[in-house]
Amino acid sequence: AQSVSQHNHHVILSEAASLELGCNYSYGGTVNLFWYVQYPGQHLQLLLKYFSGDPLVKGIKGFEAEFIKSKFSFNLRKPSVQWSDTAEYFCAVNPSGSARQLTFGSGTQLTVLP
């Protein structure tokens, strides 16, 4: 079975700092990769996803992620964070062709200080 590791449990940054959140997965075949965000008290929303093509994926609100197949990684980046980016971020994987969908990592809580 596939699994997802998010090594940073809590990240604290000041506004305008650059962000990189790590995500590694374990699965030997072709995968679809996702980043979801959960703002305080809200439901999860899709930030971006990769399923094929250009490994550098751009999402909403200035976020991007790079799929590096050789490293089984899908790290999330943003050049300059804002206070409104404070949220919990979840990486998720779904093997191509799988019926089950979405195995999530444990999440990274991002706190941006004004």
Add this chain to the structure above:
Amino acid sequence: EAQVTQNPRYLITVTGKKLTVTCSQNMNHEYMSWYRQDPGLGLRQIYYSMNVEVTDKGDVPEGYKVSRKEKRNFPLILESPSPNQTSLYFCASSWLGSAAEAFFGQGTRLTVV
């Protein structure tokens, strides 16, 4: 507006008292699923359904039941809740396909005392 609606949002109950959390989606999605979210563990899938009358176990199905009698509804049933089922629950729906975006409900915070 496209949405997944869960009810109730908050629920406190006692051990052993059967309860149902409802989930409804208005996007005509084939796929629906239930997750529980616990600190440090992320979201873990409880049950999923690929269409009406087709359901299957996820990673943590013990103590839960589901049904899919209509395409839009996917209730989660706890026949005899226990304190270890205290959690935040999310229902999600999507089109079939491993690259499909999942749409989540607002969550149900359940406390079992």
